Amino acid sequence: MYSIDYRDLGTPPAKADEQVTLEIDGATVTVPAGTSVMRAAALADARIPKLCATDSLKAFGSCRLCLVEIEGRKGFPASCTTQVSAGMNVRTRSPRIDQLRRNIVELYVSDHPLDCDDCPANGHCELQDAAEVTGIKGSRYAPGKTQRGAAPDISNPYFDFNPDLCIVCSRCVRACDETQSTLALTIEGRGFDSRVSASEHQPFLASECVSCGACVEACPTAALSEKSLAQLGQPEKAVSTTCGYCGVGCTLKAEVKQETVVRMVPSRAGAANQGHACVKGRFAYGYATHKDRVLKPMIRKKITDPWREVSWDEAINYTASEFRRIQQKYGRNSVGGITSSRCSNEETYLVQKLVRAALLTNNVDTCARVCHSPTGYGLKHTLGESAGTQAFTSVQKADVIIVCGANPIDGHPVFGSQLKRRLRQGAKLIVIDPRATDLVRTPHIEAAYHLQLRPGTNVAVINALAHVIVTEGLTREDYVLERCEAKSYQEWKEFISDPKNSPEAMESVSGVPAEMVRGAARLYAAGPNSAIYYGLGVTEHSQGTTMVMGIANLAMATGNLGREGVGVNPLRGQNNVQGSCDMGSFPHELPGYRHVSDAIARGSFETAWNVTISDEPGLRIPNMFEAALDGSFKAMYIQGEDFVQSDPNTHHVTSALTAMECVVVQDIFLVETARFAHVFLPGSSFLEKDGTFTNAERRISRVRKVMEPLAGLADWEVTMRLAQALGYPMQYSHPSEIMDEIALLTPTFTGVSYEKLDRLGTIQWPCNDKAPDGTPTMHVGTFVRGKGKFYRTAYVATAERSTSRYPLLLTTGRVLYQYNVGTQTRRTRNLVFNKEDVLEMHPDDAEARGISENDLVGVASRAGEIVVRARLTRRIARGVVYTTFHFPESGVNLVTTENSDWATNCPEYKVTAVEVSKVTQPDAWRERVAAMRAARKGASVSVA
């Protein structure tokens, strides 16, 4: 069912440079060679009815409704499957064509009567359109017998399948194949007996379907249709915005009725997603209006007091007076702020500006500290720029793809689909992961190598791969000679050639057979285009930065940087984690990654902001906690971050928060961290504000307001008013003015403006005089730092080892249906798909402990203990267990340790030595969370 403001041109655009001119209904049309007659006609405003064609899918040619006449050709070819040629003369209407089309529509209508009045697609149905164009109002044929009366499948929480309305055009089947790459659907039977089937007669919910919605969007009728459309009716307008979930940054159209979102439709013009989305972006937006939203500011003197609802003015003035009181008593650096990777660039920029200019300290940090800070450090030092090197589309030119410590099928689903598409076209895959993710083996793809390493041994494996490439002479010496520092290369070569880095020497460390490492190394070096994609399985280690440098070394040594199809690509977790880093959220860096000790950079901000900025880096998040426990750090402004659930060693975090005198939480829900807050400032969701997000490809995209902020103020307005209450003059009337200031002060953003974003759609930074329309591929010709620099990456075993007391290694990850700490997705119907964190363990490890599927198990580490349910699977190697961290009840971070990356303090979430044992009841933490939930629902808020 088509989107309200989209004109479907019938077939995808052709990419050829060559232009072809033809005549359609007497009009001259010029289009790229390879364009279908249907698309050319649509571009010439000729209306050809169609049913099986849509411009997101390859032409199929099954319905025959789009037939045309072409001079000099016999018969009536289908315009969707016929390509244009020079001088072609096409007629889209004639008495004969009209008659043939009428017959076809009549046949369809016999099986799908035009009972349109009560249909959710009424007015937006392509069969209804075809009937109107051909003048068909009913059918002379007997009603068909196959589809009518079949029970609808309402099992999916977001969409229904009504076989009565199905015209068996197979657009859904092809969308699941071509767009999503899941292949959950087939057409079974023949002729009138044919019908759509999900995973061989399963209800959608029980099938392989991952609820991406591509089939729903492709369906020309209401056979597959959003439940929300039936409930709310057709939308009235569409607002183009950017998904508020993951770092893919899909462009979505929020289709709205008054201020209610009826549905989200991925934009076909979206540069990152090209018309696709996943279950989160497309369907799981209901949290924005969930009843748990807190819409009134609240304050309390002590965290044991009940909350008191107050006005915005009172909350903001109270916060400002507390911050000033604390600074006067304990010093300027006794306060700090945390920016949010869920908020916009403009909002994170304002929070760091408030900390630096109004509070006059560099104590600002962001959640990237606990995810991709090693990426920033590692890539900056080796290549000169801390961000990923490619656009997502680059993967379509890759021949060999390494996916290391990432599970894009679950974590970055739309990129995961693009990746699967490329693999199905024949690209080779190397997976480096302790767990057999869905990429390793499915009916449609199989990795050439799965290097199933022990958690914590990434560096051993990357060194072994590099050792093979260097010692077998597989490096690109010409590339390195031209583009990299000779001295660092020689030193690295000597280091990496040492037999102690060989796959054979490292086999006992990593558990990966040496021959597999040798094979994978040769495959990567052979390319010719080899790309590396990696995630938190690389960074969240005590050697996270070392591993990022090892990846950069490997790419430089093989010449795999600086063009399409190659590169080093961190898959960023949250929607704007790239942007929050870009915007100066780290305590040592001003916006644009310029060190606070850089007098020229600092001077430009000092002039613009009319303050003196400290040249000393401020405190990182872990240091803030330590300083709080020491008594020297007393107040924190936390925008959109839930430390208590997301940071390691929960007891340590809660003790630090308890030790502070003023904790200010700005969020859309009363998150776990708010239990330790003295001030709660209601946040606004991505639907309630204007701004920009920057995705994992450095792509800046507009976020547009769909509804007014439910609490009355957008987050940027709250920060601005807080700065004013602190006595610092901060005044903007729209986020575009904040972006103008960012552009003025940040060399990589010089050319960015809302006007240009509206014009171009999106922009990949750097965007400046040298690259006025942005930079899809980094390091073309030369590295940003000049010569690429190799670093020696000695493998150092983590202090966290399995012992007789804690013999298993716990590693963590995420699932498709939940997002981060689950604050948003747990408040959507995604709970139907995933309702708790579970512990995956190998059946042999389970049997040795008397554990069966679904048993409650205690997971104990030297830091703490949790209770979760066991799931037995051979995806995970013996000796390793795996869980997610989406639910506060499971409290996974009670067991993770305080080990962290040597360079950036990024916590070592991915390696914790544990023991697992069967238990019969929930642990104290689970009971505490349940009790707190109950209390929160009760009389803990008193209205002033």
Ligand code: SF4
């Ligand atoms: S929702 Fe997505 S995964 Fe499920 S059947 Fe449709 S296209 Fe396939």
Ligand code: SF4
């Ligand atoms: S469900 Fe929709 S898209 Fe799929 S075959 Fe039926 S009518 Fe076509």
Ligand code: SF4
């Ligand atoms: S969660 Fe990620 S992949 Fe899914 S729609 Fe949003 S941005 Fe796209």
Ligand code: FES
């Ligand atoms: S639209 Fe061309 S054959 Fe169906």
